[in-house]
Amino acid sequence: MFKTLDDLDPEQCVLVRLDLNSPVENGEVQDNRRFDRHAETVRELAEAGHRVVLMAHQGRPGDDDFVSLEQHADILAGHIGRDVGFVADTYGDDAIAAIDALEAGEVLLLENTRMCDEELPEEDPEVKADTEFVRTLAEHVDAYVNDAYSAAHRSHASLVGFPLVLPAYAGRVMQTEYEANSSIATREFDGQVTMVVGGTKATDVIDVMNNLGDKVDQFLLGGIAGELFLRAAGNDVGFDLDGMDFFDDQWEANRETIESLLDERGDQIKLAVDLAYEDETDDRGEIAVANITEKDRAYLDVGSMTVDEYDPIIRDSEAVFVKGALGLFEDERFAVGTTGVLRAIAETDCFSVVGGGDTSRAIEMYGMDEDDFGHVSIAGGAYIRALTGAPLAGVEALKQD
Ligand SMILES: Nc1ncnc2c1ncn2[C@@H]1O[C@H](COP(=O)(O)OP(=O)(O)O)[C@@H](O)[C@H]1O
């Protein structure tokens, strides 16, 4: 098992990896539960008199949400109730000077770790531990804390490199998410187990569906993942239009797996029977999948008939796991699928887990009560991988210490 903050020596300079990856709308970082949850770890460290250096990532290089962490520092400060300094540097001279100048109880956030070339791609911990990024920062701090359970499925430098060169500890979020998700992974259910699969990160979920087929009785699909399955089933959906990059790369990467899943587990996989789009008057339009004959528009939600089909399956389930939204729920017109399944879960007494930084936000946005869900995780890809019983690189690296 890993060490926790209870094992940390006093008066340390602590390098802490958080997951503050957030929705960004028109350049504005949106506050979400990740800030609130991580604030607990940061506050505890600062109040204990440690010097606290924070690392986190935002988006992926090339994407619109790949932005600086400057706004994150202000949002986090609001949740902690104390200042969070920011330096626009990951491990260069400016970052080091800011770290060395920290006083007891002060908190500093470094720039987006993915702006450092050595953070990505995924490589073995030994390779990551030997990067200039890790070696340089490690010389200026005493200890490493990983609180980023929701990013722990990635073998990136800030997650797996530091535990090899510094005394390493799990933060409070890492500890609670690990315990909750590990116990869910081993739990047995008497009745039907259903998994709602959607969102934009189709690659993460499709990999996992392959390994969860014996634990999950029914997969209910929507979002980008759902459209890729519809494409594999021969429909004219699930491709990129001008300016989009959701589908085609993920189609190439997952086509074989999707086809074999449909072939071998087709009876376990329910696909949308209708989809929603923005019509000529900017209203929500719906069309039956069977009537789609042209590759001419983007679909932004599953349709109402699909929700009517998914609803009784959820109500008959003993356990429901949600990973990914069924539509672009941030726009109220396209929240029907996501809120439909979440309300069905909330109204029944099944055991449920809702995961994902984005998806879990829908609960709050649409006025649902978190207490009506078994566990609301700030982790998406990491939590479903944990459900399969597979190890998470970032957790394994912590255990090595
Ligand atoms: N058809 C769609 N078109 C565009 N975006 C979609 C669609 N369906 C779902 N989404 C988006 O997927 C996002 C969640 O995706 P993802 O990052 O995979 O999940 P999470 O962060 O919850 O793990 C939501 O913000 C939602 O707007």
Ligand SMILES: O=C(OP(=O)(O)O)[C@H](O)COP(=O)(O)O
């Ligand atoms: O938001 C995250 O994952 P999630 O969307 O599965 O919840 C993590 O920060 C990981 O980000 P990544 O999927 O760009 O590596």
